[in-house]
Amino acid sequence: MASELTNTARLITGIVGSVTGLTSDELLMETRGVTSVARARQVAMYLAHTCCSLSLAQVGEIFGRDKSTVAHAVHQIEDLRDELEFDDWLSDLEGALRAVTGLSPLTGRVLRGMWQSSAIQPARGQGSGYVRA
Numbered sequence: 138m139a140s141e142l143t144n145t146a147r148l149i150t151g152i153v154g155s156v157t158g159l160t161s162d163e164l165l166m167e168t169r170g171v172t173s174v175a176r177a178r179q180v181a182m183y184l185a186h187t188c189c190s191l192s193l194a195q196v197g198e199i200f201g202r203d204k205s206t207v208a209h210a211v212h213q214i215e216d217l218r219d220e221l222e223f224d225d226w227l228s229d230l231e232g233a234l235r236a237v238t239g240l241s242p243l244t245g246r247v248l249r250g251m252w253q254s255s256a257i258q259p260a261r262g263q264g265s266g267y268v269r270a
Contacts, residue, residue: 153181
């Protein structure tokens, strides 16, 4: 699980860092930093919790924060979503993260790997039909 959290941290900080111009190190640093870094970190924590379905404690472990700090970050970002421009920007980030991770935008379920399931494989010789499990 630790390596999964490390990979998730790299992915999220990479995506958030690429759109904010910050490095992963800046997003993961122990000090609060300037306001723009703190806000970007809150966005990254929000995405980890909402898109990757990580618990507040797991997100806190990734970012070196207490789960109450993560909860505060999630609430801050949820409040900012009332602003249309910010909400659109964050929706684009969520879409990018879900595309990279293979998570369904509707359910949060992992879509990659499900393709190997016999329940959704196209039936052989039946065009667009699907095998039912």
